[in-house]
Every structure is written in structure tokens, then in C-alpha cells.
Amino acid sequence: MNKAVSCVAGVLSTVLLAVFGPSFIAEPPVNAPENAPEKPNIIFLLTDDHRWDALGAMGNRIIQTPNLDALAKKGILYPNMYVTTAICCVSRASILSGQYESRHKINDFVTDFTPEALANTYPMLLKKAGYNIGFVGKYGVGENPPDNRFDYWACNRKGQPPYEYTNQSGQKIHHTDSVAHSMQLCLKEFAGKGPFCLSVSFKAPHELDGNPPTYPVQERFANLYKNVTVPTPETADPKYWNSFPDFFRTDKNIGRERWKPLFSTPELHQETVKDYYRLVTGVDEVVGKLVDQLKQLKLDKNTIIVFSGDNGFYLGEHGMEGKWFGHEESIRVPLIIYNPSLPASKRGTRSNRMALNIDIAPTLLAFAGVDAPKTMQGTDLMKTADRSDFFYEHTFMGSPRLPKVEGVVTQDFKYMKFIEHGYEELYSVKSDPHETKNLASDPTYAQQLNQLRSRYRVLKEMAQ
Incomplete structure (x- = not known):
């Protein structure tokens, strides 16, 4: 059975058949020279709306993220990681392409990469270099994702997938658990068949859009954090919302609109933050299973894991819920780079450099020994060069909804x-x-x- 057929057979055997429609490509990857050194496997994990301080390793004493914290202790933690645009569709395009929104021009939820632009994203460049490539979860760029270009594909085609699915047996499946299952199948498929790059994108901890928006958590985490009290942020004080100019301080502002059903009372604030944390802990559980599976498949010694978020999130700060604007809560995200080949002196360290989402693509390419194209504006984070500033832009929609x-x-x-x-x-x-x-x-x-x-x-x- 060839690889593509095997991939489909694996997916058809799961309870996710009713939800996912895995696609495959018949064209085999370019083979590396026989005497070439072994290239590392690469796994890129991306959470949705995950602010930088929703992580134990970042000093949060409430949230439980033991598996991500363990990766940070063995890898490099980047406390100063930012996105150049705080909205999922644009940021994901920047992550894939290594470019600012101003260059890749994807500024909405419907625009696809052009064929030329797609060819210069990190997955396609790695495929060209002989890597098997897979994508699991939420792709989040455009309306026509390039499913047939991947060797393994398990993504819902919707830009914003639902949190719960129902399979043919009537069983409900949480998106985080479906991502975990597809990831496990992909790793089994790729193991022992040359280097691979697997991109895994969670919906968590993004809200479920609606009126009102909600945070559907996995049943096993429903009572987690029940007996703790989440501190109220300083800028939740109404005076900070009231300090904004008139064009911003309006109920039509989406940040304020979503704040009302989720943060407008102390009780709502407590429950919303706890649900947000519960969703992050659900992702952390998956990371633990991933590490265990890599060991079982004997891939742990040669697999790099990079973990980050597509943008931050207001949890009531400045009287808002969401992202989009330029405050730290919105634009700052976690970043962990775990490389089993790191020298002992680098393990468990913090890098003070200012890292950006546009740095992800050139960094992943560098791990594989692939030169980043000149069109990429980010840099390899493993190099010593640092930046002193960066350009931020968010131009989706406009006033009054999103100034x-x-x-x-x-x-x-x-x-x-x-x-x-x-x-x-x-x-x-x-x-x-x-x-x-x-x-x-x-x-x-x-x-x-x-x-x-x-x-x-x-x-x-x-x-x-």
C-alpha cells in the first residue's frame, strides 16, 4: 500500500470520518541523497487566542500546563514573543509565509495564498526538500485550503471549526481530542519513512463564536480550577475603558460587545477565565501524549517541537474581550522551542530577544537545512542577531467594529x-x-x- 492510500485508510478507521475528509497527493516527495545526514523531524504546535501568560512556565500560578512547562525546561522559552497582526487569519498567513500582512496581502477570512505564495510557505518548501508534510486541526487561511498538497491532511475546511462533532455512532468529540487522535495517526504513518514536518493547529482556547460566545470545555476538565479565585486585572477597572476616545468607546466595538456576556460581572469574569484555562490545559494534555508517542515510536531523539499561539487575548483588560488592538494582552504569545540536540548550556533557558510570528517559518526551515526565500521577512531565531522593534498592523474591517x-x-x-x-x-x-x-x-x-x-x-x- 503506498503512503497516500495508507494515510487515508488510517483516517477512515477513526471515529472522525464523519467530520474530517483527509486528502492526499499522489506525487511522492523528493528523496534526499543517500549519504545526506539525517534531517530532524519537525512538529509545530499552534494554539488559537493563547496569550503569553496563560502558561505555568511564564509564571502563571493558577493554570496547569505541566507538559508544556516540561518542554520549556528542556528547551528555550521566549517571553518576548509577539505577533505582527493579532487576528487568526492574518497571523496564520504570516506564520506560514514568514511575511507581514503588508506583503502577503491576506487581510480577511476568504483570501487564499496564490500558487506562487503557497510554494514559498514553510510546508511546501520542506516538501520540496524531501520532507513528508502533514496538517492537522485548523488551517485558517482562505476558503480553499491546499489539502491535496499535503501527505497527510485532517482539517475541517471551515475557517473557524466547531468545538464538538458527532460521529456516526452519535458520540460527541471535542475538537482538541479529535486533533490529538489525527496527530497520533499521522505520526504512525510518517514514522520510519524519512523526515517529516507536522503542523498541528488547535481551536483551543478560542471562544465558540455566537450570541453569546461560549467556551465549550472537555467534560473531564469541567471542574478544574473550581476552587481557585482568578485575580482581577488592574485595567478591568471601568476607568480604563472610559479613557478611550469616542470612536473606540462604543458598544459597536467587537471587543466591548463580546466583553458584556463574558466579563461584565465578577462572576462572569471568574468563569470565563477558568474556562479559557481549562481549554489550555486540554491542549497541554495532548502535548504530554505527543511526547509519549514520540518515545514509543523512537522518534524523540530526532524530533524538534515548536509551540506558539496565533495571537493573544484580552481577558477583561481595558474593558474588552478578544484581540486585534495593540496592547500586550493582544499581541504577545507564548513560544517554546524544544530541540533534543540543544547543548546542555541552552536547555531550560530564556531568550530575551524580541521574537515574532514571521520568524517561525525561517526558523523551521533552518532546522531542516533549507534556505529561507528572500521574500520572507522573519529571521532564524537560533541565530544571535536581535531586533530592537517591529511594525504592528491590524487593518481588518475598520471602525466602528474594529478600528x-x-x-x-x-x-x-x-x-x-x-x-x-x-x-x-x-x-x-x-x-x-x-x-x-x-x-x-x-x-x-x-x-x-x-x-x-x-x-x-x-x-x-x-x-x-
């Missing part, structure tokens, strides 16, 4: 401009990490503001 914003994030300051209104924000993130005071009109910071205005124009042009 468009662009700006510059540095290690000490953050400048954001709502481009439809000319409204500016300036925060000293070093001395004011919760971004409680907008310094844009403070004459003391006039020089800093002008410098960042100038830098913004430069970076905006460079992002094209």
Missing part, C-alpha cells in the same frame, strides 16, 4: 496610531507594563513620540 491600527513596538515603548482617526497612543511598556497611561499628549515624551512617528513611517515602508 484600524498600526504602530511600532520597541523593547521600552509602544506607539500605536488609529489610522482612520489620527489618534495616537504612546506607552512606556518598561515602566508601565499594563499600559495604564497614554503618554502621547505628555510634553515630557514629545521627543520620544516624534522618534517613534518617524520610525513608524520607516517600518511601514519596509513591511511592504
